Amino acid sequence: MKPYYWESQHGNFGDDLNLWLWDFLLPGFREVHPETLLVGVGTVLNRALLPKATHKLVIGSGFGYGTLPDMSDPKEWDIRSVRGPLTAAKVGVAPELGIIDPAVMVADLPEFQGLRKIYKRSFVPHWESAIAGLWPAICHAVGLNYIDPRGEAKDVIRKIGQSELIVAESMHGAILADAFRVPWTAVSTSHSINSFKWNDWAQTLGVTYRPRRVPVSTRAEAMIKGARFWGMDFQAKEPQPEDPNRRQIDGDLAVTEREPRQTSLRAAAKRALAAPATLALWQASRAAAPQLSKDSALAERKERFRTVLDGIRRDYF
Numbered sequence: 001m002k003p004y005y006w007e008s009q010h011g012n013f014g015d016d017l018n019l020w021l022w023d024f025l026l027p028g029f030r031e032v033h034p035e036t037l038l039v040g041v042g043t044v045l046n047r048a049l050l051p052k053a054t055h056k057l058v059i060g061s062g063f064g065y066g067t068l069p070d071m072s073d074p075k076e077w078d079i080r081s082v083r084g085p086l087t088a089a090k091v092g093v094a095p096e097l098g099i100i101d102p103a104v105m106v107a108d109l110p111e112f113q114g115l116r117k118i119y120k121r122s123f124v125p126h127w128e129s130a131i132a133g134l135w136p137a138i139c140h141a142v143g144l145n146y147i148d149p150r151g152e153a154k155d156v157i158r159k160i161g162q163s164e165l166i167v168a169e170s171m172h173g174a175i176l177a178d179a180f181r182v183p184w185t186a187v188s189t190s191h192s193i194n195s196f197k198w199n200d201w202a203q204t205l206g207v208t209y210r211p212r213r214v215p216v217s218t219r220a221e222a223m224i225k226g227a228r229f230w231g232m233d234f235q236a237k238e239p240q241p242e243d244p245n246r247r248q249i250d251g252d253l254a255v256t257e258r259e260p261r262q263t264s265l266r267a268a269a270k271r272a273l274a275a276p277a278t279l280a281l282w283q284a285s286r287a288a289a290p291q292l293s294k295d296s297a298l299a300e301r302k303e304r305f306r307t308v309l310d311g312i313r314r315d316y317f
Helices: 018-025 085-091 102-108 127-132 135-142 153-161 171-179 195-205 219-225 264-273 275-285 295-316
Strands: 002-004 036-039 055-061 077-082 122-124 166-168 184-188 247-249 253-255
Touching: 002 018, 018 102, 018 153, 055 295, 077 085, 077 295, 085 195, 102 171, 102 295, 122 153, 127 219, 135 275, 153 171, 166 171, 166 275, 171 184, 171 195, 184 275, 195 295, 264 275
Parallel strands: 002 036, 036 055, 055 077, 122 166, 166 184
Antiparallel strands: 247 253
């Protein structure tokens, strides 16, 4: 088998963990059934992403973007589980197959056992926010540890597990926090954050996706997301191939503006313009009652997922 995952040119730990997670969960899977594509962690049940005429084994993937492929042919699709009940309903399989996002199993890896807490509070933004936002400086200003979701996946995950609280715009930031039993608070900087996939996962564990609103931190970030910044509405721009100055955002969005030379005065001005984002993130990090699923709910879902893995070993190995 070959693992399939969506690969961002910028890096995104929630997708990149597919590179090694399945070697832990299904040792030897790469040596069997070379005709099969293992479709695992990620919002990848999308007609534009998955190849046709290829046998696909779906283990915990989710829907949330684009158009769902025709998954009715059992010769092409073996659907053992999906991320949650919302994806199960979209695909048209039994709700019992909407078990959990497989990323929760990362917490079982030996290398992540007994992590020492070294961060009081950490912030994990969405990868789009990390590209053009001022979030490292904002985190420094409000006493948060900044975790870049574009970093090496194991390093990002380790820092999540070493935190006492996670403020998450990244869905997998919250998923991994919950898996490591770290309380988490969800935030959102724009309407571009996909609430369907968050709710899909949240319903499996009995938690609620109710993100606290945090404004975007820079004009460039607003341009990427089609958001409002200081009273001005921006629309996400389509890339213009003939423009040599564009900054490509995974083939979907582009910022076509040259970056001006940075000076201390300009940096101070950018920090001042980011004041609403700074205040809102500080408030989110100090908000009462962060979320955490019940131990019993997480344990039950993981056990159901292990049963799925047992069936796959029986049928494919």
